[in-house]
Amino acid sequence: MWSLLLTALVLCHCSEAVRLFHLGRPRGGMLGGPGGDPITTDIKEHWYKQRLDHFNPSDTRIWHQRFFVNKSYYKAGGPVFVMIGGEGEAKPDWMFQGAWIDYAKRHSALCVLLEHRYYGKSHPTPDLSVKNLAYLSSEQALADLAKFIDHMRRRFELRPTARCIVFGGSYPGSLAAWLRAKYPHLVHAAVSTSGPLIAKPDFKEYYGVVQDDLQNQDPMCVQAVGNATQQINLLLNHRLGQQTVTKLFRLCQPVDSNNSQDVASLFETLASNFAGVVQYNKDNRQFEGAKGTNITIDVVCNVMTNSNIGPPVNRLAAVNSLLLDAYDQKCLDYKYDKMVADLRNVSWDSETAEGGRQWMYQTCTEFGFFQTSSLPPHLFGDNFPVDFFYQQCIDVFGKRFNSTFVQQATKNTNILYGGFNLQMNRILFVQGSVDPWHALGITQTLREDSPAIYINGTAHCANMYPAAPSDPPQLVNARQQVESYITKWLGR
Incomplete structure (x- = not known):
């Protein structure tokens, strides 16, 4: 359903049984933890005093935003690498793992990770009421980053020539590109991975990519899913x-x-069973749950094409059970009213406060990103069109968050950031062909000074995770290309 996301949401983190995080997978498309070897180093939390509202000078309220620092690779005169947090808790393991750390070692960079406001432990307001969520927006988050980067330069007494490169995956990938465009005097370059740049309520293309990925794996797999959907419709009568x-x-x-x-x-x-598998296919997905990370497109298609299981509807049920068991869920919680009730909880102690309510607010007020069933031939049925998601915005946040509101909000976002017409140099856009989010991202170079890398056969944020022996050659090459651009932009 959701996030960048995010993801972020992604962003994305937890394995609660609430409907929003179906089987522990956030609906945004977020970047999880790096998933490499366990980190034994004690990673200290730091806190930065941040303004609540950057755009109202008369509002002097402040709050404390969490961040992490790794100075172990830094040498005087080196650059600053900033990883942008997204729609979930910032994972300190990123301070010692991932492709950006390999780049930091080569370039003697200071590494910092800033947690996104309203996610993780970064709580700007007493609760998550609609009144308080008014300060949750990408624009406020970009201002947070700008103030933070300026603070870090002074805190570590960096040389004026020290250049800052920002990194982000999923929703933070979008933020990375937008930050470079809006604050070019602070950010020298940006690596934007799997970032959607177009706000769109009816993101029908999402399941179009899911269908294409299943089709590329095995045409019989797609046929079986379609037949199973029809059989469910008949049974429900x-x-x-x-x-x-x-x-x-x-x-x-x-x-x-x-x-x-x-x-x-x-x-x-x-449908989201397949979406989650496709989105993170064969990536380093340990953040989802130890038993579920090896469930890939070929695994679910092997189930869907196995006639020994029974008719297609039985095979679809087998896929569902496979995922339920992988994430230790006894049953499938699908009830709409329960989802709404959970998401209405405004307490920081609620399960949806781990990112669900916040990311839904951002989709209803900025991005849309609703993964609908609108695209023919409706592989997963046509029961969840965009109106289904508009109603969720109303039911969770109130009557004014209707279709007209969401449509205008997404238009405003595209006006604010420019969509694909983003006019700024030194932004590297990285997308994977298997990732459904690439449909809203830049996949080919539109201007020579802001190149695109399109990785065939990889999914969400694949290039950001630690290198592994099983990585396909095109993924290895993509990481090398990212490194070469960083080297070029740092003038080394």
Whole structure:
């Protein structure tokens, strides 16, 4: 459903059973932890005194924003590398792992990671009420980064010639590009990975890419998924069929075909099974859960094409059970009203405060990014169109967050940042062909001084994770290209 995301949401982190984080996978498309060898080094938290509202001089309220620092590779005169936090808790393991650390070692860089406001432990307000969420926006987050970068230069007494390069994956990938464009005097260059640059309510292309990825794996896999979707529709027309669906898919509560929102939620949840697998296919996905990281496109397609399991609907149920078991879920929680009730909780102690409520607010007020069933041939059915998501914005945040509001909000975002017409040099755009989010990103070079790297066969943020012996040659080459651009831009 969600985030950059994010992701971020991504961003993305946790394995609660609430509907928003289906099976522990945030709906944004976030960057998780690096997932390499466990870090034994004690990583100290730091706190920066930040303004609540950067755009209202009369508002003097402040709060404390969390960040991490790694000075072990830094040498006087070296650059500053800033990793941008996204729609989830900042992972301190990134301070010692990942491709950016390899680049930092080569260039003697100071490494810092700033957690995004309203995520992780960075709590600007007493709770997550709609009134307080008014200060959650990408524009405020970019101002946070600008103030923070300026502070870091003074705190570590960096030379005026020390150049700053920012890194981000998923929603932070978008932020990296926008930060370079809006604050070029502070940011010398940006590496934007898997970042969506177009705000769009009806992100129907998302499941188009998912279908293409399944098709590329095995055309029979796509056919089986489509047949299974049709069989579920037929079963839902009868009481006995509804009971069969409830049992087959291990639903926490019986399905009632008269409840259109529950039906839409069920289909969207089953579709997200495949979306999550595709989005992180064969990437370093340890942040999702130890038993689920080896579930890839070929695994689910092997299930869907295995006639020994039974008809297609049984195979689809087998995929669902595979994921439920991988994330230690006894049943599939799909009820719409429960999701809404969870997301209405404004307490920082709630499970949705780990990123769910915040990222949904950003999608309703800035980005859209709603992964709908609108694109023919409706592989996963046509039960969750964009109106389904508009209603969620209303039900969770209030009547004024309607379709007109969301449509205007996404238009404003594209005006603010420029979409694909981003006019700034020294931004490197990296996308993977398997990642559905590449449909909203720059995949080919539009201007020579801001090149694009399109990695065939890789998924979300693949180039950011630690190198592994199993990495395909094109991924190895992409990391080398990123390194060469960094070297060029640092003048080394």
